[in-house]
Structure formats: C-alpha cells, structure tokens
Amino acid sequence: MDKTFEMGGQHVDRMGFGAMQLCGPGVMGQPADRDQALAVLRRALELGVNHVDTSEFYGPHVSNQLIREALHPYAEDLVLGSKVGAHRDEAGAWLPSQSPEDLIRDTHENLETLGLDRLHVMNLRVMPKDDHAPACYQPVPLDEQLDAMRRLVDEGVIEHFGVSTVTAEQAAQGIEAGAVQVQNAYNLRSRGDEATLELCRDKGVAYVPYFPLGSAFGWFPRVDEDPAVVRVAERLGHSPAQVGLAWLLHHAPNVLLIPGTSKLAHLEENMGAADVVLSAQDVAELEAL
Template identity: 55%
Template structure:
C-alpha cells in the first residue's frame, strides 16, 4: 500500500474511519458488537495502520471498541482522534470549542483508548453542519491553538491536525506551529475543499478526505450513483466505492482516505488491491 507521512508515522493512504461502528446516527452501542470488533481486527490484518476516531462517536463507543479489539496496539498504528464537539443525551451534536474543553477531551480520548499518546488530534472547527467548514473566529482560534500546542509539547499528542477548516484557518495555524494533517470533506461530487487540499499539497501536509464515499447523514448520496463513478467502476471491473476511493487517491499524493464500515465484507472491498492500484489508471479520466 502506498504511504504518506502523518506526523512521525508513515501511514497507508487507505485508513479506517471508526464513525460507523456505533449505532445509528453515530450514537449508542453498535447493532452487532462482535461484528464491530471483527471489523477492527480485520482492518489491522489487512495492513491498515491509520484509524480515525473521536470520543464523541457514541459517545465513548468507538474508542471503547478500538481498545477492546486492538489493545495493546501495534507500534506502527497511528490512532488519530478529534476534539471540538460533544453529544447530548439524545445524540445531538454540540460544540465543545473552548480550550479547557479541548484539553479535557484529549485526556478523555487517552483514557478510553488506554494509551499515553495519540499520533495526532484534529481540532474540529464546529459549524453545526458536519459537511461544512466552520467560520474563522481569530481570537478563539488562537486560544484553541495554544491548548493544542501545549498538549503536544507535553507529549499527550504527537501532532496537531485541523478539521473542517478554511485556508484562512490553515495559514493562521501555520504561522504559529506545525500542522501534520488536515481533515475536510472531499469527494468526486463535493470539491469545495479543493483550495485547502491545494494548500496542503504545496506544503506536504497530509489531507485526510472524509465523506469520500458520500455522507451517511443525508438520504441522498450522489457520489456512488454518479454516472462517471458508475462508468469507471464498470470499466475497471470494481465496485463504485472502489472507483470513488481510487479517484480521490488519484487527485494528489498527500490525499488519505478513511472509509468507515461496520461490515467485514465492505472493509475488505474498500481495501481491495484493485482499489489501491486503480488510482493511477483513473488519473487520466478524472474530471478536474
């Protein structure tokens, strides 16, 4: 599998997103706990060494499953979490953006994952819409960065990442510190984060695409059903999901994808060799 640096780790460009492991709406326990554990174990068996999670997935559920399935963790496994949000008692997504909340969430991630250090933690800029970057609040963002830098300098996290950001966020952050990854929505249909991706590519920063296969938050998912994706899947003899992943990987060498699933079969499909190698073959056909 092709790799790219994520802080001090060299990770495969296909990782695993733990968002689909909890119950419906990323809330509550999984429908099938044994299957969720099996997915995580199979991911590592397939060579995945980048797992994306968050304390607010469940809440607590995704991290607890990861710990139960994989602890003690392989030395090359990059566990990446995010902070900046929380859930209420009915599963609503709420902001947790103050510096003391970020610090508490980092410590809670460490506790539930049972680890002393995370490969990276993404500061998620809350906008109320999981598919849209948050606005720039310079005063708050500066204080957030201070909290993240302190956590890194104390050894709690290996690197600082940013999620759901604009190019303005990225430039402000880079003026203060190193950023090891950026995590924004990006797929064949939604390329609104292209300027952020371009800025990351210029600086050799890992760009972690989420919603690469479309968003599960919305009933209408135009990615896998897009005529171009369907046509390329047929031409390459692969599934639409593999074609969509291959397209994303073909855009730039620093693009990482983290498709999530609660199915071992879908996991194996996402990691299939054809999906990893067809990026080159698709590059001449992608629609810029």
Template identity: 55%
Template sequence: MQTFPLGSHTVGRVGFGAMQLTGPGVFGPPRDHDQAIAVLRRAVELGINHIDTAQIYGPNVANELIREALHPYPADLALVSKVGGTRGDNGEWLPAQEPDDLRRQIEENLESLDTDRLAAVNLRLFARDGGDAPARIEDRDLFDRQLTAMIKARDEGLIGGIGLSNTSLEHLRIALERTEIVCVQNAYNLVDRTSQPVLDACTEQGIAFVPFFPLGSAFTADNPVLGNPVITKAATDLGYTPAQMALAWTLAVAPNVLLIPGTSSVAHLEENTAVRDIELPAELLTA
C-alpha cells in the first residue's frame, strides 16, 4: 500500500518532516537557506504530498521556508502542524497547553504558512519529565478543555483534522469518545517500541500513525537504530544504507504507518524517499 488517508487527504506513505531545515537544535535559521528551499521543492518534485511542520521549529523558521519554497501550494499537499509548546530564549522546549495557547498557535501557523486551513494539527502532549515517552493523564479537565479547543478549530474550518502527539493509549481512548482523531505522532523505531499499544490501536481504528525518531533520536550521540547489527548487515547484503533499512522496516510494521523523515540534504531526501519502493524479505522482517 503506497498511500493512506490523513483526514480528508490521501497521502503517500513517505512524507517529509521540516524540523531539520532549521538551525542546530531546531533553533534559528538554517545553515544554508538556499539548500533548505531546494530540499522542499525537490520533495514536491518527488511526489511527496505530506509535509509535517510546526511554528516552534526555529521558531518561525520552518513554516516561513515552506511558504517561500512552495506557496501557492499544490492542491494535494497536506500541511500538518502541531501545537502545545513554545520555545525559550535559549531554545528550550516548553509546554504551552492551555486552550487559548492552542488557538493562538493554530492561528500563528496559518499566518506564517499563508493558508486558510491546515490538513491536520497535532496536539502535542507533554510528559511531566519533559521527555518523549507517552504522556500520562495527569489533568483530565485540562485535556477535555484542550479537545474542546481543537474541535472548535476544526468545526470552524481552520484545521481539517485533529491529531495527538506523544499520546498515551488512555489519552487516545478518551479523545475518541469525543471526536475523530486522524493521526497520532509518537516516538517509535526498531529499538524503542514503547508506543506499540498505541500503534496497534491506531491500526485497528484506521488512524494514521506517524512515528517520530524512526531512525533514533536526532539529539543523542549514539544511535542504537542505525548501529543495530541486523540493520547494518541487511544494508550491506541488500545494497542500501542503514537509514533506508530502518525506514523500510518501519513502513512494513503496519499499513497505516506514515513516515516523515527529515533532512536538510537533497541527496538524503532522495535516499529517504526511495524506501517507498523497497520490499524487505519476510525472513529479514522476522529477524
């Protein structure tokens, strides 16, 4: 299966994440502005019609690059953003979770991207420790108010669908009691399958599951995914890169998995996009 529904859009299962177009630490402008623009334009040339972004990437950088490179947007392009956070003066990732925060961030995304409607917006939930493990329900009243704000934005036509990011299975079940959820973004890769129960629930419900860090965290020195011996051996045996092997494995996990690998390199973009044509042998998937 080469495509999967994302709200009212049908998108290719390999999209593009704009986070790495910004400066180091997802803070400040890109090292090479022209190359960032070239990556975005090449993504569309390759048939990518799902771009994941956020106003807090930069902040204010990724969205402005997307607008400069691609506006007016192709009719089939699904622009997906996220809300629920802000950045400190030194680039810290900080929660901004009140309903008014969410509404303001949706409007900021629309303005910076110069569009009237986003295909979907993910509510980014923050764990108490600030990590990327799925957040637990700690304030049910707040979550209900957050959902109300997201539903209102969707019903007013500002967003096409509601997503959840960094969500627990409990959050997902509560949200589904109130409204349709079109996508979920959680950390998931060959080594870290903490979110497997959430992925399984999404598969059962027909919800797009969009793993972040499919190649391991971009913020750690060691990478247990790309250094995994099964991955490195398969890459050598089949003539692909370890990253391509890891991405192809992730695509094969379930038909509702949508990839959004990010890069600031046209060459890496082309390598990442090529995984949509890789079929891994069954025995390798088992290994």
C-alpha cells in the first residue's frame, strides 16, 4: 500500500490531519485546552503529517489562528488546504458564502489569518439551498463558482483548488475545471459516495473523506462501534478506529485521510492506522457490513 499520493504535483502523506475539532463545541470558539491544541498540531508534523486541512469558518478563525501559532513558519513540504463557500453566524449556523466575490474575499481572509501569500489548495464547499439557508439566498451556478476558483489559480493566489460536499455530477464538473481533490462524507458504514470515489480514482484526483469514522453529531453511524469492526480489530490487535481508517487507506490508493482530534493520545492512535495490514479476509468481513 502506497504511503503517499501525488496531489497537485506534490507527494502528500496519505495520513493527514483535519483541524476542525481543535475548536470549541460545535466548531465554535476557542479550544478548552489551547496548549494541547497547539501541541497536537506540532506532534502531527513530528509523526509525519504533511497535509493539514482547515478553514476560516472553523471557529470561525480559530483553527487557522492555531495553525499559524503552532506551525509558522511552515515547513517547505507542508500542504495546507482550506475551504471557502460558507460562513458562520453568531449562533453557529453554517450559511452560504458562494458568490465569486465571496469566494475571492474569503480566500484572501484565509491567507491573511494563516500568514501566507499563497495557498497550496483551496476547496470550494458547495452549499445548495436547503431549509437552513436564508430565505433570500439564491444558489450561485457552480460554473460561476468554479470560474472564481480558476481565477484565483491564474492570479497565483492559490496553487490548486478542490470541491467539497458535491454530487458525482458536480465532482465531474469540478474535475473538468481543474479540481485536484474532492472532499465528501464517506466511510466504511456510509459508502453512498462510491461513484464519486471511483471517478476520482479514474481521473487521478485525490479523494478526501470527511467523517471517516462516522459522526459524533449523529449524522452518520460510528464505524468504530460496529461489531464487525470491533471483531477484526481485536483479532489484529489494533483499535476499532485504526481498523476503520485502515480500511479507507486500503480501499483506494487516492484516498487521503484527515482525521481530526484535540487530544494527543487520539492523534497517536489515528496515525497508527497507516501501519495496519488488512488481509483479503479482513476486508471481506468488513465490507460485509
């Protein structure tokens, strides 16, 4: 199993880190233990992570501020990826920020907070109108948003862009426009996005699953609580979380993981997933869920 994947011309370690959980409850406000949050970021790089995922709307501003405090000046091989396309209100609601002007402004805001002149990859978080959107919100056509992302690349503000929270059709449109990664919800127990993953694999595009172990918010069932996962983990001498992450790494070579945590012990556990070896029998047992 390959340990790295080439994304945007750079070899990225497939075990990365997602900074969302460094924020306070509900991804709002400061962490309960700021010193530990900073220590987690520094330890992640010591363990070999060279891909960190973040966004200005985590906190908001908090995860980017923590990354800058912990890691700046940044290592030359560190790939920082962020996201635009949404913002938070005072109550913590996720609201659309989708116009070309919004995307360009928010990209520059990310760069300023991170202390960068240029970002390796910026992901466009697609937010279709739903019951949580303001009544005045009108969805911005995806091609207009992609044009804005290409403009940011052409102007040298970002090196590459990706798309997030997209259908398979939208992913194809994004890849055609030049996206180097797709971020969607996907894990062993929630495999409804297989078509998008296969598309990315065929096109040589990175696939970055969020909620790789399910969701603590209750949106997806927990992978590490499934009896089959627990059974395989006990047989192999690893934790259920490590087995759930290892399955993703074994499932497709273009999968890049960004599991997040605010705890050092949990970080060490997650990183151990890269060393888990799954046999054909193990995989068959897991995929029979």
